[in-house]
Amino acid sequence: MLGRISQIIDSSVVDGPGNRTAIFFQGCNFNCHYCHNPETISHGNPKQDMELSEVVERIKRNRPFIKGITVSGGECSLQYAFIEALFLETKKMGLSNYIDTNGSLAFWELPAIIELTDGFMLDVKATDAKSHMELTGEDNAVVLKNAxxxxxxxxxxxxxxxxxxxxxxxxKTVEEVGDLLQEHLDQPIRYKLIPFRPHGVRTAYGHWQSPDLEEMERLKDLALAKGFKEVIVTS
Ligand code: SF4
Known part of the structure; x- marks a missing residue:
């Protein structure tokens, strides 16, 4: 079985809990204006294909040093059959499995993936349907249902x-994410707020501006007031 992969990072501490091997799949069904890795949007070419066994061997080598693996992208869930097969193998190694996703795939229709996944990191780019469409080129109904x-x-x-x-x-997005998840906020669901940075973004959107620290702190306070126990502002 082949997976189309743009990059594997053997040891990452920023892709889920603990030290993890992060596997970045090639291809995305969104086209976000602010994408920092626009080269991962295209569906790539066969030179990027890796056999499942090759990926499994690489993870086995990392096994003594990692807590689990995270699949990311692009949009990894587009290659869900490969992910399911990979997660079966990593579970046998006693590793945890995390998925970093734009939330466009109806995960409630994929019980095997759900069973094998320990945690999801989900982008909610905008709760307003029109803004989401303008930003990504796609609707957000499935994203919100996934959340x-x-x-x-x-x-x-x-x-x-x-x-x-x-x-x-x-x-509006922070408030409405809080409202949407209100009855689940007794759980340790973390809200990560990421300030836009122009580095790596396509030139057409390079003029977009980063928010100042006060704005980030204001949004953090809003998320905390909504009931999130942990809110992180990245640098
Ligand atoms: S979902 Fe992620 S990878 Fe896909 S276009 Fe948007 S920012 Fe880029």
């Missing part, structure tokens, strides 16, 4: 929103 579904089964590890000055209604 609620994954929280309801106790597997939503983290929600992430990229904050852009003036271009997006960041306050």
């Amino acid at each position: 609620e579904f994954l929280a309801s089964i106790g597997k939503l590890h983290e929600v992430r929103t990229v904050v852009v000055k003036d271009e997006l209604n960041n306050q």
